[in-house]
Amino acid sequence: LRYLRDLTFHLQVTPSVLRIFNLLLVFAFSAHYVANAWMIVAGNPDGLDDGSLYLRALYWTVTTMTTIGYGDITPHTNNQILFVIFIEIFGAGIYGYVIGVMASLIANIDVAKNSFQQKIEQVEAFLRYRKVPQGLQKRVRDYFEYLWRFRRGHEEAAIADSLPAQLWSDIGLHLNRDLLERVPLFRNAPEAVLRQVVLNLQPVILQPGDVVFEAGEIGMDVFFITKGSVEVVSADRSVSYAVLGEGQYFGEIALLHSVPRTATVVSLDWCELYRIDKATFDKVVKRFPAFAEEMHAIAAERRKNDQSS
Amino acid sequence: LRYLRDLTFHLQVTPSVLRIFNLLLVFAFSAHYVANAWMIVAGNPDGLDDGSLYLRALYWTVTTMTTIGYGDITPHTNNQILFVIFIEIFGAGIYGYVIGVMASLIANIDVAKNSFQQKIEQVEAFLRYRKVPQGLQKRVRDYFEYLWRFRRGHEEAAIADSLPAQLWSDIGLHLNRDLLERVPLFRNAPEAVLRQVVLNLQPVILQPGDVVFEAGEIGMDVFFITKGSVEVVSADRSVSYAVLGEGQYFGEIALLHSVPRTATVVSLDWCELYRIDKATFDKVVKRFPAFAEEMHAIAAERRKNDQSS
Amino acid sequence: LRYLRDLTFHLQVTPSVLRIFNLLLVFAFSAHYVANAWMIVAGNPDGLDDGSLYLRALYWTVTTMTTIGYGDITPHTNNQILFVIFIEIFGAGIYGYVIGVMASLIANIDVAKNSFQQKIEQVEAFLRYRKVPQGLQKRVRDYFEYLWRFRRGHEEAAIADSLPAQLWSDIGLHLNRDLLERVPLFRNAPEAVLRQVVLNLQPVILQPGDVVFEAGEIGMDVFFITKGSVEVVSADRSVSYAVLGEGQYFGEIALLHSVPRTATVVSLDWCELYRIDKATFDKVVKRFPAFAEEMHAIAAERRKNDQSS
Amino acid sequence: LRYLRDLTFHLQVTPSVLRIFNLLLVFAFSAHYVANAWMIVAGNPDGLDDGSLYLRALYWTVTTMTTIGYGDITPHTNNQILFVIFIEIFGAGIYGYVIGVMASLIANIDVAKNSFQQKIEQVEAFLRYRKVPQGLQKRVRDYFEYLWRFRRGHEEAAIADSLPAQLWSDIGLHLNRDLLERVPLFRNAPEAVLRQVVLNLQPVILQPGDVVFEAGEIGMDVFFITKGSVEVVSADRSVSYAVLGEGQYFGEIALLHSVPRTATVVSLDWCELYRIDKATFDKVVKRFPAFAEEMHAIAAERRKNDQSS
Structure with a gap:
């Protein structure tokens, strides 16, 4: 039946x-x-x-x-x-x-394909109207090509909106639990906190060479890499500190203090990242007093370490 | 004529x-x-x-x-x-x-059916792309099936938007007055307050086993059950305190103080709840000085009771 | 040419x-x-x-x-x-x-008619699903009939969005200047203030018998009648203070102080009102220091009068 | 390949x-x-x-x-x-x-043309319903004609939404870098600041004779002219101070202090401007501490100059 x-x-x-x-x-x-x-x-x-x-x-x-x-x-x-x-x-x-x-x-x-195609045409009409050079127009086309090839043009935010929070957080936990648990901050976080975190992750798609953030900018978000790789370089891009790939994260200090980024991060490849900013994270944490206390303890200790170092 | x-x-x-x-x-x-x-x-x-x-x-x-x-x-x-x-x-x-x-x-x-079907297809394409396991994909399909069977895919928020506030609050009062009047807080509330409350109720659909909130989380909203039943259990889910069904409510203390939830609530069934959060409720109450005073008196008394107990 | x-x-x-x-x-x-x-x-x-x-x-x-x-x-x-x-x-x-x-x-x-009809069907499906009584269903149908007959189903907000602010304020000023100038507060307001006011007017459609606000509620907005008439009555609706019609306004004290309404206002007819709330109005006034000072003087004087009376 | x-x-x-x-x-x-x-x-x-x-x-x-x-x-x-x-x-x-x-x-x-035509028809139905005079109706028609002829009806905000921030800021920088670098405030701004600025520029379309702002109004935004020309006049419009054209900007003091505008600005032509308001700009600047300090220094100096003059 x-x-x-x-x-x-x-x-x-x-x-x-x-x-x-x-x-x-x-x-x-x-x-x-x-x-x-x-x-x-x-x-x-x-x-x-x-x-x-x-x-x-x-x-x-x-x-x-x-x-x-x-x-x-x-x-x-x-x-x-x-x-x-x-x-x-x-x-x-x-x-x-x-x-x-x-x-x-x-x-x-044809509805899905047509509406995607219309969006492309509208954007291209704009670029021609504004006389944007071929190189940039090519990058826009590449972006849409990527979106269509790998995601059939769907936007993750629209999908999240059409599912109840509980179901969407189940999907998010399934996809990102391993990644989240590598972050020391999240290692002891209760399930309910992780659930709120994944509900607030925002997808970011990067083309090769895009800058995620520049050294000196106040850090406001942590990034998780789900596809592609990024390079951590010095402000003048002369020194490469590290290359980070799928399943790695960077910028997590931003969730504790609002301090300037110490390095610039540039994508090496087509990348898909997730992002969560401090303000959102703070709002989540505030709802879980036990975890919030733990967070503050970690933050205080780090600050002490920073000052002593 | x-x-x-x-x-x-x-x-x-x-x-x-x-x-x-x-x-x-x-x-x-x-x-x-x-x-x-x-x-x-x-x-x-x-x-x-x-x-x-x-x-x-x-x-x-x-x-x-x-x-x-x-x-x-x-x-x-x-x-x-x-x-x-x-x-x-x-x-x-x-x-x-x-x-x-x-x-x-x-x-x-076919427009209504087609647009619903497209949404489903888009979501399923996403789940396949992200390689979400069959079990979760099944739950997503079940959710859409439920939405279509019982609600022809309509979203209550969209319906509320297409009617004037007065008319929508008349409908809401008709549907929820009995339920609201069971809540001690609302028993003496003037009609105008109830009207604002129903205008701000947010529908929540739960699948069996979904968690409404976990013990320890700061309470921010009260829930009214209009369909299905939920179980109130201890944090470790070992003890069942109560089963609540249609026409009952839980978490009303959250409208008075922001304190941690004392129990976890899990749905036993497909449930339809309404939710109103403290911030929204406070904004409503502030507009009705007589009722606001009464509320504060109740809140103060409860706090005294809590401390003495 | x-x-x-x-x-x-x-x-x-x-x-x-x-x-x-x-x-x-x-x-x-x-x-x-x-x-x-x-x-x-x-x-x-x-x-x-x-x-x-x-x-x-x-x-x-x-x-x-x-x-x-x-x-x-x-x-x-x-x-x-x-x-x-x-x-x-x-x-x-x-x-x-x-x-x-x-x-x-x-x-x-047929697009305009079809999309309107779909909205109606969706709302009616919802009302049937929720078993809303015939009387309320009839009122919803009446509302849509009114909207279609007099406005071909268009929503004023959508129209405002599709025009530049300057053009929309020209239209608004043309339509409402007479009405606005009857309000003592606006009599000496510079053109630029009126322009900002009309940009922030929000349309309200009322059915006969709808309550605009109840006595005792904190006043937050002023209303301008562009069609139909309303009755100002006592809290228990036993005494009728006034009937206001097209081109009149009520509740203007709310733009000066947040005080409880002294009477209840009920629509007698199908009414179209415009509304502007204190918060929006304050934001507008803040941009015009000369007018803001004048406003504060008026507010102070009224408060003195209120206390002395 | x-x-x-x-x-x-x-x-x-x-x-x-x-x-x-x-x-x-x-x-x-x-x-x-x-x-x-x-x-x-x-x-x-x-x-x-x-x-x-x-x-x-x-x-x-x-x-x-x-x-x-x-x-x-x-x-x-x-x-x-x-x-x-x-x-x-x-x-x-x-x-x-x-x-x-x-x-x-x-x-x-025909989708793009049809949806644009529908918008026009809806707006015109509204204007007829509200008995707006022919002169204003003509201006609305002119606006839509302009939009269709020069932009095929597309809205820049929708295009910005469909591209990733990085790509959109590349396009914006390409289009506006020359213009931005003429503003003394932006001359020493790091690339990352300019990128954030262009991401937050809001397009404004003006018809001939439209008022951008009036003298005496608190300044909240700076304007960049990308097409057409505007006239800077005295409050009573008797004296013309300047005519500004493509590639020029005005009102930049608003990014430093919230002071009343010292002149009225009226468009002479069909104009396309970009606008950024102080609140948004402040949020951007806060993320770049080095640049923020420089800004404050400039602001302090200007204030001193203003007081001494």
Whole structure:
């Protein structure tokens, strides 16, 4: 029963194939009844056997309902003519319906692709209007290409909005738990805190060479790398301190104090990061007094270490 | 008159059936006039009686306008040919219009279902992209199935937005008055306060096993159960304190003080709750000085009780 | 020239009629050229005069391109057959294009009505799901009927968003200047202040019997009546103090002090009001130091009067 | 390879031409196979050579699949009739698909124009409902005409939203760097500050005669002119202080102190400005301590100068 309900649901919401099948059925039934009626109206002037008679009637019906109308079988008596007029109108209506359904199905298949394409066209029209140079236009195109190839153009924020918080946090925990647990701050965090953290992660997509932050800027967020790699370099980019890849994080000090970044971070590759800023994190932490206390202790100790060093 | 206006309104905004009827009428009238014109142009070479002549003319017209074109009746003189050319173009235009209207009607019937289905497909594409395990994907599908089966996919927030506050609060009061009046805090609240409260209720849908809040978390909202049931358990979930069902509420202390929750609440079933948080409630209360004073008195007394206990 | 540009713009953006005309033109040109080609391919086996020959060729072309296909004129040589195959494909493509354009035009004509109707259906589905009584459902229907009859379903906020602030404030000033100047507070306000005020007016639609505010509630906004009338009554609604109509305002004290309302206000009719709240008004006033000082003087004086009375 | 991928992407997202080509291919293949099958079913009763036979079969197929149905070639045996019934249904399905694709392509071509036109119609319906005078209605129409002619109706904010911050700031820097570097405040600003500034620029479109701000109003934003020109005049508009054009800026003092504007600024032309307000700018500056200090020094010095002067 459960399985049946599931099936019904999926048929109900993914009806393209079902609807074409349904359409064929409606057409076949209509044709069958019209053919039978035509046999009664037209009689059997050529003395055909039952099978041939039915086949000819069905042939005439389908020829008419598809608006092909060869004209090799035509009505002669007034009754036949009257019958044919009704069938023509009925048949043309059915065929119009068939085309309408087809148009609707086709339009829906393309909706996602079309709306994405429109967005691209709008952006490109803007870039041309503003006379943005080819190099930048190329980067914009590359970005959209990336978005379409890897994500079919979907935006994570829209997906989060369409799911309840509990479900979205389950998905987020599944995806990021390993990553979060590498951060010392989160190691002892209760499940409920992690759940709030993943609910507030914001996705960031970077192209190769994009700057995540510059040395000297006040740090306001921590970043988690889920794809690609970044390089930590000195302010003048002359020294490379580290290369960080998938499953690593950087800038976590920003969750404790608002201090200037000590290095610049540049993406080496197409990267997907998650970000959470201090203000959001503080709001989350405030709801969990036990964890908040622990956080403050860590923050105080770090500050002491910083001053003594 | 009032009734007539109502009817007109409904015909105006629910026109599907009316428009198909209208379409048939346009088609019938056009066919009638074209048939009459054809009788004038083609004459009566076979010496038919008036009825048969009209019927044959109508038959020819319908056969042409539906683009069937048997070809058993065709024009011979130049005048007839000229007439037929015009009728063919006119008829094909009418038939194109019929198909266009059909396509438009069909597209509109499916709009709600299609937009819901697209959302599902987008979410599922995301889950596959992120390689979320089947179990979680199943829960997401279950959620959408629930939303479609019980709510045709509508979101309460969108509905609230499309109605004026007064009307929406009337609906909310009708639905929740009994529930609200069970809460001691609201028992003596003036109508205007309850109205503001229902305007600020936020719907929450829970799947079985979802956590509403965990013990230790600072309480920020009160919950009202309108469907399903939840279990109040200890922090380690070893002790069950209570099972609450439809028409009950929990966490109301959060509207008075921001204190840690003393228990964890887990849903036992598919639940629909309403939530109002302290910040919103405070903003409402501030507008009603008499009620605000009463609230503060209750809050002070509770705090005294808590300290003495 | 200016007129021509205007015309072009309107043709460009209201193309329905133009596009149908354009479609006919494309069809007529195609048919003319195809007919000429057919005359070359088919020759003149029946020895017709030039006019008749062209007419017959055009007749054949239109019969084919509209997919009617009587079949009284058919190809015989291989060359003719090859030609006809191409023309059939071309003609069917043109006809498919015609139907596509029709469907698109029809779909667009109905877009505003359809999206409004969908909103109604969604709301009504919700009301049925929640088992809201008929009386309330009727009021919701009345509201939508009002919105459609008087405003074609448009929302003022959406219109304000689609115009630049300067233009929207010009429209607002034109519509509300008389009304605003009746308010003593605004009598000496500079143009720039009025402009900011109208930019921040929020429309409110009331049904007969709706409560604007209740006595005892802290006043936070002033209301301007642009349509219908309201009654100012005592808290228990036993005494009627005044009836206010179009062009009048109430609650203006709320812009000076946050004090409880001294009376209840109920709509007598379908009303359209504009509202501006104290917080927004204060933000506006702060930008105009000269006017702000004047305001504070008025506020101080009123407070003195209130205390002395 | 890179080029090929680019090509594929563009074919994938701009498929109109490709899809029509694809449609033709599907139609041609179907017709070819159906013609071959028809040759087997119908045989060669007239003893034609292979080429003629194939051509006639193809002719029959195309005539049927386009629903033209001349009727010069019709089935006679039961097998042939059965075959024709299937082909008719198949052919009508294919043709319905062709029309559906056409309708979908046409609908998508017009989407941008249609949605813009709908917005205009909604606004105009509102203006008529509110009986706004012709002069103002004309200005609204002019605004939309401007928007369509120069920007195809796109809104810059929507475009900024659809690009990552890094990419959008690259575009903004490219467009506005020269302009920003003319402002003394920004001359020594690090790249990262400029990047944040351009991310927060808000576009403003002005009609001739629009007031940007009035003398006496507290200054809250600086304006950059990217198109058109404005006039700086005295409060009573009797004295013209300056005319500023493309690439110039005004009101930059507002980023340092909140002081009343010393002059009124009126647009002379259709203008496009960018604006950034003090609150946003302060938030940006706070993140760059070195630059913030410099800013405060400049502000302090200016204040001293103001007091001494």
